[in-house]
Amino acid sequence: MPEPHDDLIAELRELDPFLAVPEAADQRATVRSRLSVPVRPQRRWRLWLASALAAVTVAVIAVEPARATVVDAVAQVLRVAGIEVRRQASPPRESPSPLPSTGGVTLEQARQRAPFTVKLPATLGPPERVELADPDDNGVPRVVSAVYRGGTVRFDQFAGSAGVFFKQAPDAEWVDLGPGMSIWLPKQHTLTYVDRAGLERTATARLATPTLIWERDAVTYRLEGFTSLEPAKATALSLS
Amino acid sequence: MSRARSGDLGAYEVLVARYTVPAHRAAVLLGAGDDADDVVQEALVKAYRQLSRYRGESGFRPWLLAIVANETRNLHRSRRRRDGLVLRAAAVTEPAPDEPGPADTVLARERRERLIGNLRSLAQRDQDVLVCRYLLDLSEQETAAALGVPKGTVKSRTARALARLREHLRAEEVPDA
Numbered sequence: 367m368p369e370p371h372d373d374l375i376a377e378l379r380e381l382d383p384f385l386a387v388p389e390a391a392d393q394r395a396t397v398r399s400r401l402s403v404p405v406r407p408q409r410r411w412r413l414w415l416a417s418a419l420a421a422v423t424v425a426v427i428a429v430e431p432a433r434a435t436v437v438d439a440v441a442q443v444l445r446v447a448g449i450e451v452r453r454q455a456s457p458p459r460e461s462p463s464p465l466p467s468t469g470g471v472t473l474e475q476a477r478q479r480a481p482f483t484v485k486l487p488a489t490l491g492p493p494e495r496v497e498l499a500d501p502d503d504n505g506v507p508r509v510v511s512a513v514y515r516g517g518t519v520r521f522d523q524f525a526g527s528a529g530v531f532f533k534q535a536p537d538a539e540w541v542d543l544g545p546g547m548s549i550w551l552p553k554q555h556t557l558t559y560v561d562r563a564g565l566e567r568t569a570t571a572r573l574a575t576p577t578l579i580w581e582r583d584a585v586t587y588r589l590e591g592f593t594s595l596e597p598a599k600a601t602a603l604s605l606s
Numbered sequence: 607m608s609r610a611r612s613g614d615l616g617a618y619e620v621l622v623a624r625y626t627v628p629a630h631r632a633a634v635l636l637g638a639g640d641d642a643d644d645v646v647q648e649a650l651v652k653a654y655r656q657l658s659r660y661r662g663e664s665g666f667r668p669w670l671l672a673i674v675a676n677e678t679r680n681l682h683r684s685r686r687r688r689d690g691l692v693l694r695a696a697a698v699t700e701p702a703p704d705e706p707g708p709a710d711t712v713l714a715r716e717r718r719e720r721l722i723g724n725l726r727s728l729a730q731r732d733q734d735v736l737v738c739r740y741l742l743d744l745s746e747q748e749t750a751a752a753l754g755v756p757k758g759t760v761k762s763r764t765a766r767a768l769a770r771l772r773e774h775l776r777a778e779e780v781p782d783a
Binding site for chain 1: 615618619620622623624626627629630631634635642643646647650651654655717718721722725736740741743765768769771772
C-alpha cells in the first residue's frame with residue numbers, strides 16, 4: 367500500500383547529496399591515543415557493576431569478545447570493485463582449469479590491447495611473464511596478469527566496473543592503503559573467476575595464497591603471493 | 607594483554623577511518639555545528655568502550671550514528687542552545703555549469719531550497735526525526751535509539767512531521783498558483 371507521503375520521502379532522500387557539510391577532521395590518531403590510556407580503576411569497577419546489573423536485568427545475552435565484534439563489523443562490507451569476498455570457506459577443485467587465456471605476450475602488447483592503462487609495481491622489477499585473460503572477439507582482454515619470482519607472486523589488474531572474481535575467505539579484513547581502503551586476505555582462500563556473462567566459472571576455483579586487493583582510478587588490482595601485509599602494501603604503493 | 611589491546615585498536619582504527627565522515631555528517635545535520643568534530647571523537651571513543659554491547663544485527667554504521675545522535679543531544683543539553691538548527695550549517699551546493707538540462711536544474715534547485723527552508727522551519731524534534739529517517743537512512747528502530755524515544759513515537763512523529771512539511775510547502779505554492 368503506498369504511503370501518503372511517498373513522494374515527499376523520496377524528495378527528502380534525494381536531498382542528501384546536495385547538502386554540503388564542512389570537512390571532517392581525521393580522528394584516527396586522537397581516538398587511538400585516547401583509547402590507549404587505561405580507564406581509571408574506579409570507573410572500571412562502576413562500569414563492571416553497571417554491566418553486571420544490565421546482564422541480570424536483560425537475562426542472558428551472549429557478550430562476544432570485543433575483538434570478534436570488531437572483525438565482524440569490519441567484514442560486513444568486504445567488496446572492492448570487481449571482487450566480492452564472502453566470509454566463508456569452501457574447498458576448491460583438485461586441479462583447477464586455467465582462465466581462458468591468450469597465453470604469454472610482451473608488456474607492450476598488453477599495454478596496447480588492455481582497455482585500461484596497465485600499471486605495474488616498480489619494486490618488483492620487470493615481470494617474468496605477462497598474460498592476457500578472456501579476450502573478447504576483438505582480442506581485448508578482461509584481465510592482465512604479470513608473474514614474478516618464479517611464479518610465486520602474481521599481479522592481476524582489470525576494469526573495476528566488471529565483476530571478475532569472487533573469493534571465499536573467512537578471515538578477510540579491511541586495511542587502510544594510503545588514499546583508500548583495501549582488503550587483505552592473510553591466508554589461503556578460494557578464488558573463482560566470474561566470466562563476461564556473470565557466470566561463476568567454478569572449474570577455475572583454486573586456492574590462492576595471501577592476497578591484497580585494492581582499487582585506484584576505476585581499475586582493480588590483486589596482488590597475490592606476499593605472506594605478510596607490510597611488504598604487500600609497500601609493493602602496492604609502488605604502482606606506476 | 608597490551609599486545610591484544612593494540613591489536614584491537616588496530617582493527618578499530620580501520621573502522622574509525624571508514625566511519626568518521628558519515629558520523630561527522632550526521633552530527634552536522636543534527637545541529638552540532640562547530641562542535642561536530644568533538645562530538646564524533648567522543649562517539650568513537652564511547653563506541654569502542656561499548657563494543658561488547660554491539661551485536662551486529664544491523665551493521666556498525668547505524669549503531670555508531672545512534673551514539674553520535676546521543677552525543678549531539680548531550681551537547682545541546684550542556685550548552686542550552688542548538689547550533690545552526692539542523693540544516694542551517696549545510697549549504698545547498700551549486701550545480702556544476704556543465705550539468706545537463708539547465709532549466710530542469712534551476713527548477714530542481716529551487717525546489718530543494720524550498721524543501722530545506724521548510725524543513726528548517728519545523729519544530730526541532732520534527733526535524734530530527736526526518737533527518738534520522740530519510741537523510742541518514744536509519745530505520746524506525748534505529749531512529750528510536752538515536753533520539754531516545756519509543757519506536758511508536760518515531761512512527762507518529764514522522765507522520766506528523768511529513769504532514770506539516772507538506773502543509774508548509776503547499777502554503778508557499780498558493781501565491782504562485
